[in-house]
Amino acid sequence: MSNPKVSIYDIAHAGNVSVATVSNVLNGKGRVSPATRERISALAQEMGYIPSLAAKTLGKNQTYTIGIITPDVSNEFFSNIVLEVETQLYEHGYTSYICNTGNDPLRENKYMQDLMQRNVDGLVLAGGTSDLGASSIPSSVPYVAIDRNSSNSSHFKGSCALVGNDVRSMTHDMTCFLAQHGCQRIAFLISSKGWVIAPENNRYGGYLDALNDCGMHLDKNLILWGPHAMSSRTEARRLVADSLSEDIEMDGIVAMGDRVALGAVEELRARDIAIGTDVKIIGMDNSPYARICRPSITTVDRGTKRMANEAVRVLLGLIEKKRISVLNVTVPYRIIERETTMGPIQNLPFNVDR
């Protein structure tokens, strides 16, 4: 229907004006008489004009493109955030590259280079286990990191921001929640992928804090973390299985993620251990799995939508206003109580959702 490729020169020629005028009309800028504006506008439409973003980029050095880097969109927690961020950015005129790194530093690096060549206006880092300080983000491009561990936010160069929960206090609260429900020997269950168990890790640190606050002492046998290389659910199940086979006693499990919690549930279920009574479990992320699973899994709503909102708001601020200060947005969370922490479970398979 339209000629293969019509440029503003073609329009200028057909309309008997200069390219500057065409450009001004098309961008609603400059002083152009209403008549010309109208006429050229219609002409462009009629000629089937499609602007070339590449040329625009070369002219203005803006791409209206954002790179979203995430370890794993197949995880609902991240995919929710990413989807929300993408949608909102789109409404602000930005199109997103969504890059899945699978927590592989090599891929992360390759992607980063690619995005630099593509001249993205900004970056969103959703999750990722490595310390942010270690990342190699060029200081020229503003970015916001969501739910990312970062020990030394003071070192950051460039304009960036952090959005996330207070993870340390969250893990603390999860552990205390189990303690309040009568648990004495609470295990800390985490998928090994990329995480290091050290007090600098806020997740682990929060667990330690809670033990302290609740007058319990650390038993290293209850730290369930190992060098497996499988899905976090399978790995978690294996870790729980190994512990139980070694007769390590536990009456509570703080699981770093609902997939991890699900693995624990599956193993306990297979062993006919009364979940919610003999062993209580709390997961994290409020994924659909936690709701659908029987028994349904007590979990933490981390406010993903809010995170996405804040991330977009802050990023656009950084891009447009070129602020250089370090921002730090903390999003509230809340525990959702379900069957895995509710004592004797009545009438299991057929009861209604909570």
Next chain:
Amino acid sequence: MSNPKVSIYDIAHAGNVSVATVSNVLNGKGRVSPATRERISALAQEMGYIPSLAAKTLGKNQTYTIGIITPDVSNEFFSNIVLEVETQLYEHGYTSYICNTGNDPLRENKYMQDLMQRNVDGLVLAGGTSDLGASSIPSSVPYVAIDRNSSNSSHFKGSCALVGNDVRSMTHDMTCFLAQHGCQRIAFLISSKGWVIAPENNRYGGYLDALNDCGMHLDKNLILWGPHAMSSRTEARRLVADSLSEDIEMDGIVAMGDRVALGAVEELRARDIAIGTDVKIIGMDNSPYARICRPSITTVDRGTKRMANEAVRVLLGLIEKKRISVLNVTVPYRIIERETTMGPIQNLPFNVDR
């Protein structure tokens, strides 16, 4: 560390050669002496050169960019495909825009325009309920549609391909599967979003075929489809609830998707109806939900990985070889039998995975 912006002119100048030579070195093309090649290569590296894809695009009219359009990445079926496609394309040097339309024609259209401005080399359409023939894809850009209904593939202009299951035969087999398991009154349950119940719809058509083959007759009351506007799980649950409230009898449900099946399970469970015995259910997509749910849901593995493979292979073929023929790849599927079609369910909550 590197100067804010170094171009091939800077390199040419610093290396005392022409830009053509630099370009040739950087792209491994043309005849350049090994010595120069080596020297300029190192120089570029050292100067921290980052090529500008925008300029490259303008020069060559290739972007190494693919647009992936999908209705809903929050659905595992699509997110699996999209993730796989993206990963594979990336390995072939292409970066992807992932566009979520939510089945909204307006958004789909806006995205399409955006992608055209961005000059994508190709398009992947993963899912989507509207008929492909109706879409407004410029004939200049090659594309492949995955799992998309298309009545008249003969009308296609441009270079394109279809990848998917034989959906009609799949729905047929699902229905027959229930019939073979003794079901007499089999309901067809589908989320209303975007689907029209007409024989042209292969899903519905396959159901009709099966009724015919199995010697049953169509009862319109057993077509569960309605103008709700909620998640497919909730909608399915509501549809089943409504039917049961109207005392419509059914002993089997063919659900178009595992989320839909899950909704049915939830409603039957709430009513203490024996799933697998009194009512058998088969879902579709082999999502994690179907496995995790109790009772676990019989479903269909549609070969998503294979679909992604084929889509990438075919698309790259279209892009590189500029073939104009219409390709049509059919991927095999297989039914996975689980508890919802297995008769009396023993020892439900604690039994092991199948």
Next chain:
DNA sequence: AATTGTAAGCGCTTACAATT
């Protein structure tokens, strides 16, 4: 013949000059 350089072109933006 092998290697390297010149210059136009890709499709825009925008400072500034020129016209009305």
Next chain:
DNA sequence: AATTGTAAGCGCTTACAATT
């Protein structure tokens, strides 16, 4: 003063010419 036009520049590619 309001409107419009000129021309350079953004960073590449590539046909072709020029040099060794």
